[in-house]
Amino acid sequence: MTNSNSEHAATGLDTRPAPRISVIGTGYLGATHAAAMAEMGFDTIGVDVDPSKLAALAAGEVPFYEPGLPELITKHVASGKLRFTADLAEAVASSDVHFICVGTPQRAGSHAANLSYVESATRSVAEHLTHPGLIVGKSTVPVGTAARLRALVAEFSPAGIDVELIWNPEFLREGKAVEDTLHPDRLVWGGASAAADAVIREVYAAPIAEGTPVIATDLPTAELVKVSANAFLATKISFINAISELCDIAGADVTTLADALGHDVRIGRKFLNAGLGFGGGCLPKDIRALMHRSSELGANRVVGLMQQVDEINMGQRQRVIDMAIEAAQGSVLNRRIAVIGAAFKPLTDDVRDSPALNVAAALHLRGAQVSLWDPEAMETAKRSFPTLTYAESMEAAVEGADMVLVLTEWDDIVQADPSSLRALVGRAIVIDARNCIPVTDWVKAGWSVRSLGRTASVAGAPVSIAAGTNDLMATSR
Numbered sequence: 001m002t003n004s005n006s007e008h009a010a011t012g013l014d015t016r017p018a019p020r021i022s023v024i025g026t027g028y029l030g031a032t033h034a035a036a037m038a039e040m041g042f043d044t045i046g047v048d049v050d051p052s053k054l055a056a057l058a059a060g061e062v063p064f065y066e067p068g069l070p071e072l073i074t075k076h077v078a079s080g081k082l083r084f085t086a087d088l089a090e091a092v093a094s095s096d097v098h099f100i101c102v103g104t105p106q107r108a109g110s111h112a113a114n115l116s117y118v119e120s121a122t123r124s125v126a127e128h129l130t131h132p133g134l135i136v137g138k139s140t141v142p143v144g145t146a147a148r149l150r151a152l153v154a155e156f157s158p159a160g161i162d163v164e165l166i167w168n169p170e171f172l173r174e175g176k177a178v179e180d181t182l183h184p185d186r187l188v189w190g191g192a193s194a195a196a197d198a199v200i201r202e203v204y205a206a207p208i209a210e211g212t213p214v215i216a217t218d219l220p221t222a223e224l225v226k227v228s229a230n231a232f233l234a235t236k237i238s239f240i241n242a243i244s245e246l247c248d249i250a251g252a253d254v255t256t257l258a259d260a261l262g263h264d265v266r267i268g269r270k271f272l273n274a275g276l277g278f279g280g281g282c283l284p285k286d287i288r289a290l291m292h293r294s295s296e297l298g299a300n301r302v303v304g305l306m307q308q309v310d311e312i313n314m315g316q317r318q319r320v321i322d323m324a325i326e327a328a329q330g331s332v333l334n335r336r337i338a339v340i341g342a343a344f345k346p347l348t349d350d351v352r353d354s355p356a357l358n359v360a361a362a363l364h365l366r367g368a369q370v371s372l373w374d375p376e377a378m379e380t381a382k383r384s385f386p387t388l389t390y391a392e393s394m395e396a397a398v399e400g401a402d403m404v405l406v407l408t409e410w411d412d413i414v415q416a417d418p419s420s421l422r423a424l425v426g427r428a429i430v431i432d433a434r435n436c437i438p439v440t441d442w443v444k445a446g447w448s449v450r451s452l453g454r455t456a457s458v459a460g461a462p463v464s465i466a467a468g469t470n471d472l473m474a475t476s477r
């Protein structure tokens, strides 16, 4: 891929042949965006305040797991298209379009987003402008943030320098970040003048040429598109998880139900997997920030809806903890529990607000001997929860276990041979908290399988509502 290399002097923002790019914040979003910009042919410079992250990236090493990203960064550090610096002034002076990609985590003691990083990064870019530029916000922010940032830019940018701020939210998925950034399913930006619109279209010329739909809108709509997308996905997950509880009580199978629902094109099958619920660095904090901002603005229906979604989601973690305690006949004290998975989802080593790590830690705190294994997230998990025992392999984790908990749906466990694992454990009980293992094969291999919303099919016999039994121990299917 190459950029159009066309002149865009008409925009008044710059007179060079193609915009040069700075990316402020080189975490999951920024490192991927910077690499993608270089791949699209732009001279790109990544800036961060974390020197160890910069050193790793400059050496072509990505300090987190993201398939395809190390190769792309290595390729463009070598080609000279991509470099990294801690010197924001230098980056701003040598670029024309400045992408703000810093974090917007949940504020301590509040549901609100912590906007201090976005504010500080935007202000620093404005202060260091030496020539006309376009500031493009990509971080996920509450509606109304960009308008406030515009005021900051107006206050702190040098007099006489032409600068504009627009918002261009990012929809990439961790684990598929490179593909999603190079070939996005849509491009959304808000608040662009005709000049800024021309520049951002030039930056995204390659995906636009591939037919990626463009939605150019106002600032609040652009901000809200991202937050609403995450709120909708979270609602879909919590919906099926609420239904899974009913399935358990009524003796229905939530997986079959989801398959049947998914055939309706208005519903779709994605994000309808009942299980331990969502986590990670985005969905939980984004729905809470939406709750907070909606409350500030008096949109109380959104507050109530998001509250329910969050409660159902967090309740799934407790359901799995309770299930483990029940399987251990009332106490997990000194029970050996093998936990497979720490990452909040497969294909990432991200353990931010990970349901898997949350459940593992809760069982550990109740006195269980937790032995955890994850194919990619061992280091990040150890940093967040050093007191758990980390096993060298899946086999080592399950060795002698009284119970196995599948908490992240990695292929390694989905495709594992249940007979070989059966031979290693003390008691062949598995809680499939992601509804991901082939239950029939596991039951055939002698396992008792427990899962969320699948009582009937896992147990192999209808469960009587009248009897009120909720025994999930399976011996056949």
Ligand code: NAD
Binding pocket: 024, 025, 026, 027, 028, 029, 030, 047, 048, 049, 050, 053, 101, 102, 103, 104, 117, 120, 121, 138, 139, 140, 141, 170, 171, 172, 173, 174, 281, 282
């Ligand atoms: P992250 O924590 O991985 O990265 C943020 C980076 O910004 C860190 O490396 C930090 O050191 C750096 N930083 C903070 N202040 C800075 C400053 N003043 N100057 C330069 N660098 C600074 O976070 P992330 O997951 O990349 O998320 C960033 C934003 O993108 C968030 O708003 C998030 O909601 C949004 N987002 C993330 C994803 C995702 O999948 N991770 C997807 C879409 C949108």
